[in-house]
Amino acid sequence: MDYLDVVEQVQKAKLLSKKLAILDENKKNQLLEYMSQQLEQDCEKINAANKKDVDKAKKEGLSGAMIDRLTLDKNRILDMVEGVRKVALLEDPVKKTLKTYRSKNGLLIKKVSTPIGVIGMIYESRPNVTSDVAALCIKSGNVVILKGGKEAFFSNQAIVKSLHLALKRADVESGYIQMIEHTHRDVVDVMLKQVDSIDLIVPRGGTSLIQKVVKTSLIPILKHDKGLCHIYIDDSAKLDDARDITINAKCQRPGVCNALETLLVSEKIEASFLKDLVRDLQKKSVQIRACQKTLDLLQDESLFEAFEEDWETEYLDLILSIKIVENCDEAISHINKYGSGHSDAIITESSVNAEKFLSEVDSSTVYHNASTRFTDGEAFGMGAEIGISTNKLHARGPVGLEELTSYKYVVHGDGQVRE
Amino acid sequence: MDYLDVVEQVQKAKLLSKKLAILDENKKNQLLEYMSQQLEQDCEKINAANKKDVDKAKKEGLSGAMIDRLTLDKNRILDMVEGVRKVALLEDPVKKTLKTYRSKNGLLIKKVSTPIGVIGMIYESRPNVTSDVAALCIKSGNVVILKGGKEAFFSNQAIVKSLHLALKRADVESGYIQMIEHTHRDVVDVMLKQVDSIDLIVPRGGTSLIQKVVKTSLIPILKHDKGLCHIYIDDSAKLDDARDITINAKCQRPGVCNALETLLVSEKIEASFLKDLVRDLQKKSVQIRACQKTLDLLQDESLFEAFEEDWETEYLDLILSIKIVENCDEAISHINKYGSGHSDAIITESSVNAEKFLSEVDSSTVYHNASTRFTDGEAFGMGAEIGISTNKLHARGPVGLEELTSYKYVVHGDGQVRE
Numbered sequence: 001m002d003y004l005d006v007v008e009q010v011q012k013a014k015l016l017s018k019k020l021a022i023l024d025e026n027k028k029n030q031l032l033e034y035m036s037q038q039l040e041q042d043c044e045k046i047n048a049a050n051k052k053d054v055d056k057a058k059k060e061g062l063s064g065a066m067i068d069r070l071t072l073d074k075n076r077i078l079d080m081v082e083g084v085r086k087v088a089l090l091e092d093p094v095k096k097t098l099k100t101y102r103s104k105n106g107l108l109i110k111k112v113s114t115p116i117g118v119i120g121m122i123y124e125s126r127p128n129v130t131s132d133v134a135a136l137c138i139k140s141g142n143v144v145i146l147k148g149g150k151e152a153f154f155s156n157q158a159i160v161k162s163l164h165l166a167l168k169r170a171d172v173e174s175g176y177i178q179m180i181e182h183t184h185r186d187v188v189d190v191m192l193k194q195v196d197s198i199d200l201i202v203p204r205g206g207t208s209l210i211q212k213v214v215k216t217s218l219i220p221i222l223k224h225d226k227g228l229c230h231i232y233i234d235d236s237a238k239l240d241d242a243r244d245i246t247i248n249a250k251c252q253r254p255g256v257c258n259a260l261e262t263l264l265v266s267e268k269i270e271a272s273f274l275k276d277l278v279r280d281l282q283k284k285s286v287q288i289r290a291c292q293k294t295l296d297l298l299q300d301e302s303l304f305e306a307f308e309e310d311w312e313t314e315y316l317d318l319i320l321s322i323k324i325v326e327n328c329d330e331a332i333s334h335i336n337k338y339g340s341g342h343s344d345a346i347i348t349e350s351s352v353n354a355e356k357f358l359s360e361v362d363s364s365t366v367y368h369n370a371s372t373r374f375t376d377g378e379a380f381g382m383g384a385e386i387g388i389s390t391n392k393l394h395a396r397g398p399v400g401l402e403e404l405t406s407y408k409y410v411v412h413g414d415g416q417v418r419e
Numbered sequence: 420m421d422y423l424d425v426v427e428q429v430q431k432a433k434l435l436s437k438k439l440a441i442l443d444e445n446k447k448n449q450l451l452e453y454m455s456q457q458l459e460q461d462c463e464k465i466n467a468a469n470k471k472d473v474d475k476a477k478k479e480g481l482s483g484a485m486i487d488r489l490t491l492d493k494n495r496i497l498d499m500v501e502g503v504r505k506v507a508l509l510e511d512p513v514k515k516t517l518k519t520y521r522s523k524n525g526l527l528i529k530k531v532s533t534p535i536g537v538i539g540m541i542y543e544s545r546p547n548v549t550s551d552v553a554a555l556c557i558k559s560g561n562v563v564i565l566k567g568g569k570e571a572f573f574s575n576q577a578i579v580k581s582l583h584l585a586l587k588r589a590d591v592e593s594g595y596i597q598m599i600e601h602t603h604r605d606v607v608d609v610m611l612k613q614v615d616s617i618d619l620i621v622p623r624g625g626t627s628l629i630q631k632v633v634k635t636s637l638i639p640i641l642k643h644d645k646g647l648c649h650i651y652i653d654d655s656a657k658l659d660d661a662r663d664i665t666i667n668a669k670c671q672r673p674g675v676c677n678a679l680e681t682l683l684v685s686e687k688i689e690a691s692f693l694k695d696l697v698r699d700l701q702k703k704s705v706q707i708r709a710c711q712k713t714l715d716l717l718q719d720e721s722l723f724e725a726f727e728e729d730w731e732t733e734y735l736d737l738i739l740s741i742k743i744v745e746n747c748d749e750a751i752s753h754i755n756k757y758g759s760g761h762s763d764a765i766i767t768e769s770s771v772n773a774e775k776f777l778s779e780v781d782s783s784t785v786y787h788n789a790s791t792r793f794t795d796g797e798a799f800g801m802g803a804e805i806g807i808s809t810n811k812l813h814a815r816g817p818v819g820l821e822e823l824t825s826y827k828y829v830v831h832g833d834g835q836v837r838e
Contacts, residue, residue: 018755096776104802107789115812117781128478152602165820195633199811214614220640220812238616248836336437358829359441359514359573362536370526370832379837380828381522392535392618392825393639406811410777413789415660417667418798 003190006180010145010197013118016154016175017143021115023172025092025417031090032135039131040081042162043074049158050127057151065255069125070242072151080131080159087135090383093401095143113405115141117199120191121386122147122213124205127155127397133202134163134177136386138196140404147191149205150183171354186267194294202399203388217257222395222403224387225313227257227342229372232264232331232357234348239273241369242347245278249345251284255316257388258343258375262311262321264331271297278303278322286318293324311338328353332360337362341390343372364390422609425599428565429537429616436536436562442591444511446633451554452506453585458550459500460492461581467576469546488544489571493834499550502803509802512562512820532824534560536618539567539610540805540812543624549707553582553596554623559823562595564617566610568600568624574601586726590791611636622817623806641814641822643806645733646676646761651750651776653767654687660788661766662696668764668790669797670703674735677762677794678806681730683738683750690716697722697741705737713744730757741772744766747772751779753825758782760809762791783809783816 039046050072057067072080099111120144130146137144148156160179162337167174175257180187191200195218203213204224213221231249233242249260265274278288282302289306290298311334312319325331328346337343345367346357354368365375375397377385382400389395395403429800458465476486476707491499492533513641518530538561540552549565578599586593599606611620614637622632623643632640650668654663668679684693694717697707701721708725709717729740729752744750747765747770764786765776773787794816796804801819808814824825 019783021781045498101800103793103798105793105798107793107798109799110600112574114781214637220810222812238834242835244834252837360437362440362533363827365828365830367830367832370830371837372837373837374524374526374830375520375828379522379524379526380528381520391639393641397826397828406815408782409784409794409816411784411786411789411793413786415657415663416789417663417792418671418790418792 001184001186003153004181006182006187006190006409007194008177010118010191010194012175013143013145013178014197015165016173017115017117019173020138020143020176021094021141023099027170028092028139028141029088029171030174031166031172032084033171034170035131035135035138035163036081036084036088038162038166038169039084039159042158042165043077046155046158046162047072047074047317048076048279049154052154053152062151066125066151068126070155071381072155076128077370080128083128083132084135087139087384090139090401092139093210093405098407101388106413107344109415110410111408113407115145115231115406116406118143118145120145120147120201120219121197122188122201122203122209124149124192124209125152127152127159128157129204130159130220131163132358133382133386136384136404138176138399140401142404143178145178145180145191147180147188153183187211189216189225192219195219196351202386218393222387222389223389223393224257225256226340227388227390228312228314228338229260229342230264230331230335230339230344231260231345232263232325232328232335232346232370233266233269233330234346234350234353234412235266235268236349236353237269237347238349243273243277243280245345245347245369245371247284248318249373250281250286250374251318254318260320260372262323262338263312264323264325264334265294265327267293267324267326272300276303281320284318286320289319289321291323294321314340325369328356334358335361335363342388343375345370345372355417364388420605422466422606425601425606425609426613428597428599429610431594431614432537432562432564432597433616435592436534438592439557439595440513440534440536440560440564442560445561446589446591447511448507450557450585450589450591451503453589454554454557454582455500455503455507455741457581458496458503458578459586461577461584462496463546464580465574466491466493468573471573472571472708481570483571485544489546492547495547496670497546502547502551503554506558509710509820510747511558512824515530517826524835525832526835530826531532531574531829532648533827535823536787536824537562537564537616539564539566539617539638540627541607541620541622541624542608543568543628544571546571546578548623549575550582550624551803552805555803555820555823557595559820560583561823562597564597564599564610566599566607572602602697608635611638614638621805632692639670639813641810641818642810643662643676645759646678646759646807647731647733647757647759648677649681649683649750649754649758649763650679651683651744651747651754651763651765652685652688653747653769654685654763655768655772656688656766657768660690662692662699664705664764664766664788664790665696666699668792668824669700669705670737671792673737675809677807678735678773679739679791680732680734681742681757683742683744683753685747685750686712686743686745693717694719700706700739702736705739708740712740713741716743733759738781747775751776754780754782761807762786762794764789764791764824783807
């Protein structure tokens with residue numbers, strides 16, 4: 001199918017983006033307030049639509065975890081309402097002067113933040129993403145094209161309908177927030193070719209979705225890819241901190257991208273510490289996959305052997321691989337080889353090793369004596385986030401309002417010409 | 420062909436990039452000084468290699484303009500020498516703290532600039548790009564993979580050989596600057612798939628090269644695309660400035676991306692001004708293609724009629740299309756519809772119209788009372804540039820050292836775990 005209606009839809013979005021880009025801050029905040037109020041008012045309708053999705057998912061035998069991610073109860077909808085309201089309170093990221101200087105020919109040059117234009121969001125399952133992303137895009141002056149998963153179709157449709165009522169009440173174009181209503185996957189291919197209309201694609205979902213988008217898209221991508229995170233316990237670590245941080249990073253919420261997957265331990269750390277740590281982790285139902293040195297050292301039959309593929313695996317589960325390394329250098333090499341460039345931590349009291357690790361580990365976020373679990377927009381004080389970028393271009397780490405902007409140079413002269 | 424040697428080459432580049440990323444500023448500057456000295460010393464060898472390329476180009480009947488772009492004489496090589504030396508004097512863009520703050524859980528969060536990693540440069544003709552880009556990449560801590568055009572093969576090879584001698588003299592890895600020695604175009608396809616080894620592709624050349632790269636690359640791109648630039652002469656313009664700026668932007672160097680292509684004139688501007696301006700432009704051999712209103716107004720048989728396709732054409736030549744518009748709004752709409760988002764100017768004494776234009780025209784650089792010809796790294800005080808980005812992501816406008824960096828978050832804690 002050609003999906004010509006979708007091509008037309010995104011072309012219209014591009015035109016509207018010029019209008020949204022210059023919308024006044026107060027108006028945007030009023031709009032967000034209306035969006036929040038309308039979602040609250042439509043709580044039951046959204047709930048009913050969500051029930052249709054959930055019933056269908058159950059019939060189709062989706063996993064319990066997926067159904068949990070899909071389900072919206074009243075509290076989750078109120079969280080969405082609150083989420084939109086919080087975005088209104090954040091600083092406007094647009095029209096900020098990032099730099100001002102005078103060139104040698106007397107031009108006054110200002111670097112000014114602008115919206116990006118049209119953002120295509122391709123995501124799976126969780127319907128709360130719909131209102132979160134719509135709010136962030138409105139505040140940053142970007143038109144958003146939402147393409148959610150078919151499993152959440154009725155929920156997303158009800159949420160967007162509610163948001164459109166708010167746009168109408170604020171007397172602005174309903175096209176500022178758009179949803180692709182087709183559910184066949186082919187429509188995504190069409191979307192990913194609209195280079196003249198869509199400025200940025202943000203894929204958020206499983207590895208297969210990300211890979212498909214990377215392979216197909218002609219449009220720049222900001223990808224929220226996997227998090228294969230490490231903690232390295234250095235010789236001089238405070239052992240209590242090392243234990244607490246490791247347990248926190250692995251167990252507090254194992255299914256998220258900033259959770260710990262591989263623990264690296266200096267060979268100078270005492271065996272008794274490692275033995276206790278393993279026991280503590282096992283008490284919390286963590287399965288341990290250990291390198292040969294660890295197996296030899298601990299002589300514990302409850303441990304599994306770690307293979308090459310373990311160092312490459314994002315478990316997203318209560319599983320931890322452990323490797324004993326010679327020193328900080330080996331830890332850094334291991335992370336740069338096997339890591340996904342997301343979040344990695346060193347636990348040490350040595351400022352030399354800390355500096356080395358923080359400088360040489362090539363990841364979006366590097367920690368000294370803290371849990372990897374902090375990598376997100378909320379914890380970093382950005383208010384809200386659209387995802388965590390594993391890109392190196394444009395934005396790295398949590399993507400909040402500021403990362404949803406571009407910039408332009410605004411140059412004032414008094415008749416200057418080039419010699 | 421599989422070009423397995425190229426795959427191996429870029430994998431090696433990725434490993435080396437971790438080493439170059441942490442090279443000390445003084446060492447990088449020494450290296451740049453050596454590169455500059457060696458190029459000067461090898462001037463005759465480079466000249467001889469260039470002669471081979473030029474002779475071949477003449478035999479193959481390349482155009483005079485292309486042969487001019489390809490040719491290196493002694494002065495051009497000395498410009499290259501000077502160019503590399505100037506990069507050494509610029510501020511190091513790496514390890515700069517862009518932001519520091521403390522989160523509510525007491526973490527000290529620093530946003531620190533880092534190199535991007537491995538940059539693949541795909542370019543045509545001008546061999547001076549080879550040393551310019553190599554110098555900018557070394558200074559910003561990025562390994563560069565150079566893929567020049569086959570027409571400049573011997574020149575590029577001689578330049579890279581010279582740079583390798585300098586790297587050797589400085590006792591650093593010669594792999595920091597790499598050249599793809601294959602000349603068949605298929606090797607570019609292989610390069611564009613190495614997502615795990617190359618972090619950024621910078622294509623610089625004609626539209627067909629750019630289009631090919633956009634379509635094929637799985638790697639993020641910073642593209643230097645066309646410049647379809649406009650000047651709008653508003654009702655209240657100082658007419659002398661308007662004339663000087665228009666002539667400068669069109670005639671000073673018509674073959675470059677920031678040259679003027681379409682002139683928009685308010686219908687309130689007197690016919691006598693437009694008549695004089697057209698005569699002045701024609702004296703400078705500019706062919707005028709005018710809209711119907713202009714033709715009716717000027718009644719001048721030497722003018723050509725402008726068609727729809729003229730508004731979409733980057734002439735890169737002594738041709739100018741002229742359109743009379745009703746007001747500033749129509750000018751803005753025209754530019755946002757037909758422009759390439761490069762550089763556009765308004766000439767006006769009205770601050771209201773100036774603000775409107777600067778805010779609403781969606782281009783990398785917008786000017787008030789100055790020539791569009793200023794959009795480049797040198798004029799903007801960046802020292803040197805790798806190109807001018809028409810992307811909205813990562814970097815927009817001139818791409819200098821700062822734009823060749825990414826960032827990471829460096830987080831210091833004292834045992835924090837996530838609640």
